[in-house]
Amino acid sequence: MGFVDLVGTASNYVQKDLGLTDSQANLFPSLVFFWFLIFSVPTGMLMNKIGRKKTVLLSIVITAVSLFIPFFGSGYIPMLLSFSLLGIGNAIMQTSLNPLVTNLISGDKLASTLTFGQFVKAIASFLAPIIAAWGATTVCPTFGLGWRVLFVVYAIICCLSISLLAATPIDEEHPDKASSIKECIKLLYRPFILLCFLSIMCHVGIDVGTNTTAPKIIMERIGLPLEEAGFATGIYFIFRTAGCFFGAFILRNISPKIFFGISAVMMFVGMLILFTCNTITAIYTGIAMIGFGNSNIFPVAFSQALLYSPDKKNEISGLMIMGLFGGTIFPLAMGYAADETGQAGAIAVMTLGVVYLLYYTLKIKTSK
Template identity: 65%
Template sequence: MKEKSLYLKLIPVMLVFFTMGFVDLVGIASNYVKLDLGLTDSEANIFPSLVFFWFLIFSVPTGMLMNKIGRKKTVMLSLIVTFVSLLIPCFGDGYVVMLASFSLLGIGNALMQTSLNPLLSNIITGDKLASSLTFGQFVKAIASFLAPYIAMWGATQAIPSLGMGWRVLFPVYMVVAVIAIFLLGATHIKEEALEGKPSTFAECIALLGNPFILLMFIGIMCHVGIDVGTNTTAPKILMERLGMDIHAASFATSLYFIFRTIGCLTGSLILAHWSPKKFFVVSVVLMVASMAGFLLFDSKVLLYVSIALVGYGNSNVFSILFSQALLSMPQRQNEVSGLMIMGLFGGTVFPLLMGVASDALHSQTGALLVLAVGVLYLLLLFPKLREQH
């Protein structure tokens, strides 16, 4: 009976993880917007950068908001903001309209990622948290890898009278967001009462003075930078080196998320029985091999292998680093969660640097060099991780 009750609580939470994956539509969407509006790499990369900019602004305040209204109510608020962000593109596709949509998508996702992971810790506790977070990332990745297919279907097969083209992606995901709102709203999840007074903004930021928390924070910045960067740049690499059009090249984004999905599913099983620290180094070595493949080869097969390797390798990095940070300060989980999700600001920094580097070198090699720096940091981070029991 207890196990059945657990599953009934997990189902709506996992549907919210699926909704969390909507943020990754920005990668393929930015490529379509670039094509529609005739933008440069630097201009197009503003879209993913804008989405993740809001993590810098909203993550820590969201941690404080959770202390006041609770984790579930904060997740509900995030779903409502996400719903509005998906509604906006149904009425147009201009530059300002897409900026507004992606801004709200980023704000909603910042609220969601900060509050949903700790909410899961109210259901799953102890050493199973890392594997449960990874399973949540697996569900999230399903939404991520479906996005390019839905966009491509809309652009090539959707009923012309709809007049939406690739933007049909937004109403499809909007319906799922509505279902998530109602399911989670009807689910009772017990939350522990906060002990002592809520932390101030300054006290939250001061946690970065803890060397271990700072290392995890920068690690998550690199993880998300690699994630968003690959999501955005992989199609451009295929278009540049193999002469593909955008519809064919969008498969690169799906391939990345297919292997991220496989990585999350297998990772949730592996992490239930194997040391997160050992699995982390295996994951990063795969990403090192991927960067070497991207920089050295022009073969279609080897480029696809490189995309698959970075997809699988990067799939479990967030869960491992996030759980290490949470478990290092169990009494400050809301604040630590806010800080770690602020690290998703890496999704702003990397695409901007990659766009500038690509324009400067007139090649996607510039973007790949920026990604390689992030992978190198994760490799150097490995010895600092702690064994979890």
């Protein structure tokens, strides 16, 4: 699932290689969220027809194809095609993989398992820029690959994953009754499902929003250049990854509701710090608290939705993954707010999302 995060690193290298403008280069990451909106719900229906394991295998095959395209052409159009297929494959994968896990794990342990999956996913986010830089500056230029060795490494892992999963026997539940897209969307009329959907939108919006805004806050308040302020994004990822790792164990010992509440409160305190503090240490502290708190929001909300409607796991998964489109909505709203009031406006938009998550905490159900 984490392979999709290479788009941020790769788009910078593509922009440099092809001499693209910022607007042209920014089209690459925007494609990711677009395909989540389009493919998430249909994937839920596809799982009903061919099963969860086959759907996951299909998603990895599509991802592998996307990673091989740059070797046949590295122009603007081939790269757009590559990143589009990467987004499509990831949308299908995130929709189908989580329900497949429910065939192995259930109850409160599900949230813990999904959290550990997010930790493993974060490894790809960390490794992408490291592998690309290694390829661009050391051994790999000799072979004419340069930074594109990143695609080689991830393509090999894809092929290995296809082989291992295909050879692993998994007893799936009987496929859910076939549903139409309209019937899937109508599940949002169930109040608790809608609450889960909105919580995932808030989680992703805060995630993308913090990554985008954190360096700007430091530049605005402290006056540091972007090269130094950019370290704030690293702080966020470090603590988000740590939160996923520790959350996998914490969730095995305490109620998801309690841990979710602690996480939401931690994020709220972090937002207050960003609102009020003007020192670099305090700002880093606020960013770290948001990163750690936001690390476990997705698995808890996702598992809550799956456990609430066990007879509609495939459709529910599609709806929840569609909520990742929040990563497009929040930054747009934050941009308009920041234009009017500075970065405090962007923080205010994210804080509204945190307030909603505090409210959602009260609605979380505990397993019997």
